[in-house]
Amino acid sequence: MRLWSLHPKYLDPQGLVALWREALLAKAVLRGETRGYTNHPQLERFKTHPRPRLAINSYLAAVHEEATARGYSFDHSKLGQVRVVETIPVSSGQIGYEWDHLQRKLATRSPEVHSRWTNVVNPACHPLFRRRSGPVAPWERLSEDA
Secondary structure (H helix, E strand, O other): OOOOOEOHHHOOHHHHHHHHHHHHHHHHHHOOOOOOOOOOHHHHHHHOOOOHHHHHHHHHHHHHHHHHHOOOOOOHHHOOOOOOOOOEEEEHHHHHHHHHHHHHHHHHHOHHHHHHHOOOOOOOEOOOEEEEOOOOOOOOOOOOOO
16 A cells, blocks of 8 residues: 555556555545554554544545546545545655655656656645655655565
8 A cells, every 4th residue: 555645646547546546445444444454554644643534535635636637537426525634744755755666666667657757856745745854754664666
């Protein structure tokens, strides 16, 4: 499961569809509707949010908005109640780690999308997140091939 801190505009079609599915799975976990993935590290920041269910709905809403802008028809009824919620801090180190990870994926899987974003130095966060200084998040599973 990868719940990107990066804005979904950077994802290729496969990545955007995967993010939608994984965020829906995260929503099910946060609602107690599944036994799997309950301790997945990617969920940590949602679990500690004052309104975890509204936070994941907000996350999904931004993914849905990006998909709609691209002409996709993700099922809006799966969003649930969307309200303005407190943003979640994300460290500059985490954004950098995810950006490098995404660039490696795109270089292999979608070179045309990769070339579109190659010159981005300071990638935008997903709208639910707000950047702050700091290292890679402690819950991140670091790997060279992440």
